[in-house]
Amino acid sequence: MAHTNQSEALRLGITIFIFLALLTALEFVVALALNSIPLLVVVALVKAGLVMYYYMHIYKLQQESGGGHDSYEYKTGTNRLGLWLFLLSDSFVFGGLLVSRFNLLGFTRPHLSQVLGLVVTVVLLVSSFFMNRAETQMAHGNKKGFLGNTLVTILLGAGFVIGVVGVEWQLAAAEGIRASSMVDGGIFYMMTGMHAFHVLTGVLFLWIVYRNARKDVYSAEKHWGVEAATVYWHFVDVVWIFFYPALYLIGSVA
Amino acid sequence: MKKFFKSALARGLLWQLVGTLVGGGFVTGIRAVMGLEALGRFGFSEPAWVFGGLIGTLTFLGGSGVVSDWVKWARGIPTHDHHEDPPGWEKFINVSLDHKVIGIQYTLTALIVLGLGGTFALIFRTELAASGLQFLNGSQYNTMVGLHGIVMIVAILLGIAGMMNYLVPLLIGAADMAFPRLNAFSYWITIPAAIWLVSSLFLGGFDTGWTGYPPLSARAPVGMQMFFLAVFVVGWSSILGGLNLLVSVARMRAKGMTSFRLPIFVWASIATSLISLTATQLIGLSFQMVMFQRLFGMGFFDPAKGGNPVLFQHLFWFYSHPAVYVFILPGLGIISELLPVFVRKPLFGYRWVAMSSLGIALVGFLVWAHHMFTSGMNEYLRVPFMYSTLLVAVPTGVKFFSWVATIWGGKIETPTPMLFVLGGVVVFLLGGLSGPPNATVSTDLHLHDTYFIVGHFHDTMFGGFVFPFFAALYYWFPKATGRRMNEFLGKVHFWLMTPSFLVLTLGMMRIGLLGMRRRISDYDAALGFDTTHLVLTVAGFLIFTSVLVFVYNLFRSMKKGEIATGNLWNSRSPEWQVDSPIPAHNYAQPFEVVGEPYDYGLPGSKFVEFAKPKP
Numbered sequence: 001m002a003h004t005n006q007s008e009a010l011r012l013g014i015t016i017f018i019f020l021a022l023l024t025a026l027e028f029v030v031a032l033a034l035n036s037i038p039l040l041v042v043v044a045l046v047k048a049g050l051v052m053y054y055y056m057h058i059y060k061l062q063q064e065s066g067g068g069h070d071s072y073e074y075k076t077g078t079n080r081l082g083l084w085l086f087l088l089s090d091s092f093v094f095g096g097l098l099v100s101r102f103n104l105l106g107f108t109r110p111h112l113s114q115v116l117g118l119v120v121t122v123v124l125l126v127s128s129f130f131m132n133r134a135e136t137q138m139a140h141g142n143k144k145g146f147l148g149n150t151l152v153t154i155l156l157g158a159g160f161v162i163g164v165v166g167v168e169w170q171l172a173a174a175e176g177i178r179a180s181s182m183v184d185g186g187i188f189y190m191m192t193g194m195h196a197f198h199v200l201t202g203v204l205f206l207w208i209v210y211r212n213a214r215k216d217v218y219s220a221e222k223h224w225g226v227e228a229a230t231v232y233w234h235f236v237d238v239v240w241i242f243f244y245p246a247l248y249l250i251g252s253v254a
Numbered sequence: 255m256k257k258f259f260k261s262a263l264a265r266g267l268l269w270q271l272v273g274t275l276v277g278g279g280f281v282t283g284i285r286a287v288m289g290l291e292a293l294g295r296f297g298f299s300e301p302a303w304v305f306g307g308l309i310g311t312l313t314f315l316g317g318s319g320v321v322s323d324w325v326k327w328a329r330g331i332p333t334h335d336h337h338e339d340p341p342g343w344e345k346f347i348n349v350s351l352d353h354k355v356i357g358i359q360y361t362l363t364a365l366i367v368l369g370l371g372g373t374f375a376l377i378f379r380t381e382l383a384a385s386g387l388q389f390l391n392g393s394q395y396n397t398m399v400g401l402h403g404i405v406m407i408v409a410i411l412l413g414i415a416g417m418m419n420y421l422v423p424l425l426i427g428a429a430d431m432a433f434p435r436l437n438a439f440s441y442w443i444t445i446p447a448a449i450w451l452v453s454s455l456f457l458g459g460f461d462t463g464w465t466g467y468p469p470l471s472a473r474a475p476v477g478m479q480m481f482f483l484a485v486f487v488v489g490w491s492s493i494l495g496g497l498n499l500l501v502s503v504a505r506m507r508a509k510g511m512t513s514f515r516l517p518i519f520v521w522a523s524i525a526t527s528l529i530s531l532t533a534t535q536l537i538g539l540s541f542q543m544v545m546f547q548r549l550f551g552m553g554f555f556d557p558a559k560g561g562n563p564v565l566f567q568h569l570f571w572f573y574s575h576p577a578v579y580v581f582i583l584p585g586l587g588i589i590s591e592l593l594p595v596f597v598r599k600p601l602f603g604y605r606w607v608a609m610s611s612l613g614i615a616l617v618g619f620l621v622w623a624h625h626m627f628t629s630g631m632n633e634y635l636r637v638p639f640m641y642s643t644l645l646v647a648v649p650t651g652v653k654f655f656s657w658v659a660t661i662w663g664g665k666i667e668t669p670t671p672m673l674f675v676l677g678g679v680v681v682f683l684l685g686g687l688s689g690p691p692n693a694t695v696s697t698d699l700h701l702h703d704t705y706f707i708v709g710h711f712h713d714t715m716f717g718g719f720v721f722p723f724f725a726a727l728y729y730w731f732p733k734a735t736g737r738r739m740n741e742f743l744g745k746v747h748f749w750l751m752t753p754s755f756l757v758l759t760l761g762m763m764r765i766g767l768l769g770m771r772r773r774i775s776d777y778d779a780a781l782g783f784d785t786t787h788l789v790l791t792v793a794g795f796l797i798f799t800s801v802l803v804f805v806y807n808l809f810r811s812m813k814k815g816e817i818a819t820g821n822l823w824n825s826r827s828p829e830w831q832v833d834s835p836i837p838a839h840n841y842a843q844p845f846e847v848v849g850e851p852y853d854y855g856l857p858g859s860k861f862v863e864f865a866k867p868k869p
Binding site: 069074077078081082085086088089090092093096097099100103104179180181182183184185186187189190208211212215217225 | 327328329330432433436493497498500501504505506531532533534535536538539540543546547550551552553554556559560561562565568569572
């Protein structure tokens with residue numbers, strides 16, 4: 001959004017982050033106090049909507065891209081449509097996993113560490129916040145700000161993977177939730193594993209973009225690579241917005 | 255031969271071998287260190303085969319060079335947008351970014367794979383020619399049946415990808431697909447997959463048929479895993495191909511080509527691509543889940559661990575039913591595309607036909623459980639799925655009305671492509687009419703898993719894919735090569751294949767109604783099916799012979815065919831308004847759409863107008 005000034009765009013990012021944080025807190029309290037499934041679904045949908053509109057800028061799909069078919073702007077519009085179709089396709093995998101989870105486990109959930117679940121969720125949410133800052137700064141030609149914020153995002157993303165795979169998996173295994181034990185273990189490792197794989201590819205993608213930005217490949221006008229990495233990163237966050245309640249909050253402990 | 259060894263294909267295959275050995279060796283080493291069983295019945299252990307297969311697929315892609323531009327981008331190195339191919343035949347075994355070359359690569363691969371699938375069919379068809387076991391044992395028979403199914407599915411996916419890749423950019427006036435590198439990637443990834451598919455034959459085979467249902471698939475030999483891996487990889491080709499096509503149609507159309515001036519084949523391709531973009535993920539997921547169940551003991555489909563085998567069937571059919579619409583919609587689009595050309599009349603009800611493809615695709619998402627009426631799923635699901643399935647007949651009926659009304663009163667010409675179009679209409683009608691008995695719960699409980707089903711879906715697959723595919727090959731062969739195929743041999747092909755095929759499927763339906771089960775290697779002689787089965791086997795061989803005639807015609811016409819560089823069929827479509835074959839990046843002068851696409855026989859009407867060449 002080149003027409004707004006940078007501090008305005010950054011302020012919008014902060015406002016949205018505060019909303020997301022409040023909703024996450026609400027979600028946690030609702031789950032512990034009321035255990036209302038419709039309310040959890042509504043909160044997740046609102047969070048996903050906020051991220052998709054304000055962080056992933058889904059409305060850009062509708063923008064008329066001026067210039068001829070060979071212009072950078074038109075090609076970016078084409079690329080954007082391709083990326084969103086890919087995300088649509090990918091969301092069928094995660095949708096299939098959610099369907100499997102409810103088919104097999106119903107409204108019970110595996111016994112997992114609530115504290116750790118909340119911590120990794122917050123880590124991923126904060127990483128989305130920094131990613132939004134990074135993209136905004138790139139769009140305003142602020143390379144230094146972009147590099148700093150991207151690096152924070154990468155570190156938080158790596159922290160998320162370590163939290164899930166390095167800590168949570170070990171804790172769950174110690175609780176007796178193993179891949180080869182009952183099916184709740186299978187579902188837990190499959191869902192978190194598939195998501196962690198996407199986080200890893202996202203981290204790799206961000207690392208590539210970070211390196212290229214240091215080589216001055218991108219500019220305020222031409223930075224499709226940055227936009228793509230950003231949208232993908234937020235998509236991974238959106239997936240977790242649904243996976244977190246499905247694994248940690250909905251239903252009663254089996 | 256020297257050109258072959260230097261090609262991307264040869265390099266890719268070599269790297270696939272290396273990658274597989276390294277990946278498999280790596281896992282074997284780790285297992286040996288951990289004190290697990292390092293070697294299995296087929297050299298590597300099962301995890302080593304799966305991991306080796308995965309690495310081998312990746313090294314194929316790296317070795318063939320299809321991802322090298324992306325690697326450059328990742329390293330911040332810009333690449334050229336326009337690639338030129340060498341003039342000779344070797345461009346077909348090297349990485350090309352030209353959609354026409356990729357379309358031909360897909361088509362040739364499809365023909366090879368079709369031949370392979372047909373061979374599997376002939377092998378087990380010969381076994382069935384008489385009651386009792388002749389030369390196959392039960393496990394070999396099952397593997398043959400399963401491979402025939404899945405290999406044919408892959409062949410059809412390749413065939414429609416070939417048609418869509420070659421035709422859609424030409425029809426919409428684009429220089430290429432929206433993402434040429436992704437397009438090449440979608441093609442090349444099918445090669446390692448095809449190899450894994452065939453490798454399953456040598457790794458113990460699989461007993462499950464192409465559906466791979468657990469619990470049997472959870473304990474079949476290693477071949478099962480290679481089958482799952484192969485289908486998973488082919489799925490990516492389908493997903494990315496669909497994505498590419500949708501974006502191309504959305505963003506690359508010529509001036510004036512509004513949605514209701516798109517050729518019907520483009521509409522059909524949109525509908526097909528919507529399904530392959532989304533639903534394919536679920537067959538990939540379901541197969542992955544079985545793979546993980548086998549590798550890590552996860553209990554998804556194991557009732558002893560709280561799993562549910564019926565869940566697999568839901569996930570599997572959520573793709574695999576819409577997939578049949580992926581197979582047939584492009585073919586039905588070809589029929590609508592060619593009929594007006596050969597009857598010299600406008601296509602009847604253009605808008606209805608355009609929307610019917612989308613209608614079939616959307617309703618197709620809601621019918622999957624009709625494959626599961628006897629599976630033990632919740633009974634209350636049966637009736638809604640019965641009605642949604644019967645609803646598919648409505649948009650399909652729209653197409654038939656359009657075809658019949660288009661033919662009505664036309665000046666019908668019958669060169670070879672038109673013969674295949676008409677054959678396709680008749681055969682697909684048989685397939686369509688034999689569908690509702692399977693969709694209706696009360697009759698399906700009797701028909702399920704009988705040869706009636708086998709006859710039904712072979713009619714739909716031949717009418718919806720094979721006949722239109724051959725029609726398209728005869729019709730656009732001159733566009734691709736500048737020569738036309740031999741008419742006499744084409745007619746021999748048609749008149750040999752069509753009656754044999756009708757005998758085959760009607761015979762299948764007959765014995766199915768009398769109680770012949772599908773997917774079994776033997777049957778009781780007292781049932782009295784021996785004669786019919788013998789006739790079916792002979793019919794199968796005749797079909798194969800007719801395809802051999804086609805293959806001979808194809809190769810002969812490439813070199814000796816009559817020169818045909820102009821508008822051979824007197825078509826209105828833009829690709830026929832320029833000389834054949836079309837150069838890279840397609841039209842030298844852009845065209846503008848100024849009228850309706852199918853107004854044949856209306857004097858003075860125009861579809862496209864080319865810009866004047868710049869002096």
